Amino acid sequence: MLRVTVRSRGTFQVGPALTNDHLADLERLEFDVEIPSDCGVLALLSAGWRKALFYDFGPISGNHPQPRTYDLGVVLGQGYGQLLFQERFGISDADWQKLFRHKWFLFTGLSDESKRTLLNHIRSGWDPDVQLPRYADEVKSRVEGWLTDWREHALFMPHIEILEHAAKRFLDGDSISCTGLLFPRIEGLLRSQYTTLGATSQPTANNLSRSAVAAKRTQEKCLLLPRRFASYLQQVFFANFSPTTGDIDVSRHSVAHGVASPKRFDQKSAVIALLVIQQLYFFLDKHAVSQAAEETAVAVKS
Secondary structure (H helix, E strand, O other): OEEEEEEEOOOOOOOOOOOHHHEEEEEEEEEOOOOOOOOOEEEEEEEOOEEEEEEEOHHHOOOOOOOOOOOHHHHHHHHHHHHHOHHHHOOOHHHHHHHHHOOOOOOOOOOHHHHHHHHHHHHHOOOHHHHHHHHHHHHHHHHHHHHHHHHOOOOOHHHHHHHHHHHHHHHOOOHHHHHHHHHHHHHHHHHHHHHHOOOOOOOOHHHHHHHHOHHHOOOOOOOOOHHHHHHHHHHHHOOOOOOOOOOOOOOHHHHHOOOOOHHHOOHHHHHHHHHHHHHHHHHOOHHHHHHHHOOHHHHHHO
């Protein structure tokens, strides 16, 4: 029998079946039997017709076999996540760049169906923003629940009053105020994380982006897509701007310097700001912070 430890995207009622749409991440997969670190492993995992084979004979191979030093449950959990969400890990670099150009990411705050729709539009050469009303409705229906989670998070507590006010402005249709409040505050959250981890180097955009995903940085098959999200923060959230351009898009720098075009403080920018914060919530939880504190120096310098 398998035991899978997951992180849910939000609260759900007891009784209905758990579906892929409930999953933010798969953290561990374990068997009913203990597998010692000095034993070999071969596991066949199934998800419907999909199959995955995992094996590690290192602990019993060669003249000087060594016990496993990694957490087998975590690695198997990632493998099972990849099995369930193959399409998420098969996105080409070109398609990621298309997503980034439109300022989108496969945000955990969006439903599984919305993520597929977003990808289909990008791959078909369609404007993904035509689906913005749908994405905005999803955020509207969930933001109160997100606030409940954020209020219980130590790193979010110094920022919660601003986050609550911005969410209220969003729900009232005031995208200008919501966007203007949240873009600087996202950097505030990243700096809070950076300080908590004890980092001593300058909190540059690159360092803040990489430290944000430090706890998951070695987990290539994590459903939160840490490496891609660090790139998103660097390329999209911290995007530079040209002062000679008349229509300057919203980013941390353009908002902070007061040069972003007023018309860019729109519903899309407000929706994306809230989705970025919810994505950070899953990277910056108390378990992630504790683990990342041990790895910060490596994560920032590597």
